[in-house]
Amino acid sequence: MPLPTLKDRFAALIAAPSVSCTQPDLDQSNRPVIDLLAGWLDELGFRCEIQAVAPGKSNLIATYGQGPGGLVLAGHTDTVPFDDALWRSDPLRLREADGRWYGLGSCDMKGFFALVIEAVGELLDRPFRQPLLILATCDEESSMAGARALAQAGRPLGRAAVIGEPTGLRPVRLHKGVMMERIDILGQSGHSSDPSLGHSAMEAMHDAIGELLALRAQWQRDYRNPQFGVPQPTLNLGCIHGGDNPNRICGQCALEFDLRPLPGMDPEPLRAAIRDKLRPVAERHRVRIDYNPLFASLPPFEQSADCELVRLAERLTGHRAEAVAFGTEAPYLQQLGCETLVLGPGDIACAHQPDEHLELARIEPSVRLLRRLIEHYCLEPWTG
Numbered sequence: 001m002p003l004p005t006l007k008d009r010f011a012a013l014i015a016a017p018s019v020s021c022t023q024p025d026l027d028q029s030n031r032p033v034i035d036l037l038a039g040w041l042d043e044l045g046f047r048c049e050i051q052a053v054a055p056g057k058s059n060l061i062a063t064y065g066q067g068p069g070g071l072v073l074a075g076h077t078d079t080v081p082f083d084d085a086l087w088r089s090d091p092l093r094l095r096e097a098d099g100r101w102y103g104l105g106s107c108d109m110k111g112f113f114a115l116v117i118e119a120v121g122e123l124l125d126r127p128f129r130q131p132l133l134i135l136a137t138c139d140e141e142s143s144m145a146g147a148r149a150l151a152q153a154g155r156p157l158g159r160a161a162v163i164g165e166p167t168g169l170r171p172v173r174l175h176k177g178v179m180m181e182r183i184d185i186l187g188q189s190g191h192s193s194d195p196s197l198g199h200s201a202m203e204a205m206h207d208a209i210g211e212l213l214a215l216r217a218q219w220q221r222d223y224r225n226p227q228f229g230v231p232q233p234t235l236n237l238g239c240i241h242g243g244d245n246p247n248r249i250c251g252q253c254a255l256e257f258d259l260r261p262l263p264g265m266d267p268e269p270l271r272a273a274i275r276d277k278l279r280p281v282a283e284r285h286r287v288r289i290d291y292n293p294l295f296a297s298l299p300p301f302e303q304s305a306d307c308e309l310v311r312l313a314e315r316l317t318g319h320r321a322e323a324v325a326f327g328t329e330a331p332y333l334q335q336l337g338c339e340t341l342v343l344g345p346g347d348i349a350c351a352h353q354p355d356e357h358l359e360l361a362r363i364e365p366s367v368r369l370l371r372r373l374i375e376h377y378c379l380e381p382w383t384g
């Protein structure tokens, strides 16, 4: 059975709903997208393996050729939730207008898979010396559970991996990590007229926040990377909830904050430093302080500037590899031994937005670039 055309594949991927969200009522299975991709890739002669990650959630690992080394072309199958009313047309129906293809996931990033299949198509009658893997993950937009499951399985994937997240066809070799954390303070409520009747959780939180801001200042003195638009690590106090009435000693207070470490800053030591500062606050105020991550942290990512993949991608695109402000699955693929780079056709500015789209002018250069990468890693002799 012949494969659908590029445009029909693009449309079919967009029409297959695959929202992932930390709010359970918005969360959907990604299986429709996995099944479409597996169907097409199976037709092309790939061996398709579906890795179950959670109920309704799977990764697809599709392999052509065999042996060590090879190239991984990777992306996520899920999208963020969308607000129908703000779109000019149905987000799940491909619309061509203004030299663009509009649709949910066109840019970030189901559309990438349609282009990968386009690039692969005409190379398959040539002998593959090293394998090509097409990797499609679940839940990148919510928990990164798909990439995490792959990293935990620990099976080597290839010697280089390119993640087609929207970078406007510029190679990206650095991003910050993302940590989202919560502090819960449990004190003792009582009548406000007599402070000895309670232990104020809010006053303890006031001290805890002081410690966090002091740590932030210290980290911003100690770490700096001028390749980033915001060159220091950041810590944002996002929300706080506590107490109920002016005449009650505050019994409970909770704070959620976000911490974005630079490459070279490991999440665990940062947590240990925070814990060390909170312990004396708890003792001083005679309250209980629980400190936990809201989600498993995303580590920061850095691929060395002088590795084969970065140099090749810089030569093919004509752009120096740079840093971006958003997180990706790159650290997990790197953990599996791949030189890893983020490089894809969309523009991040229209991702996670109504009227998300891909510029048609990007299609041809993207397909050409993907073909060159496949030729280099899979068809030409491995001299490294």
Ligand SMILES: [Zn+2]
Pocket (backbone or CB within 6 Å): 076, 108, 109, 140, 165, 166
């Ligand atoms: Zn994405």
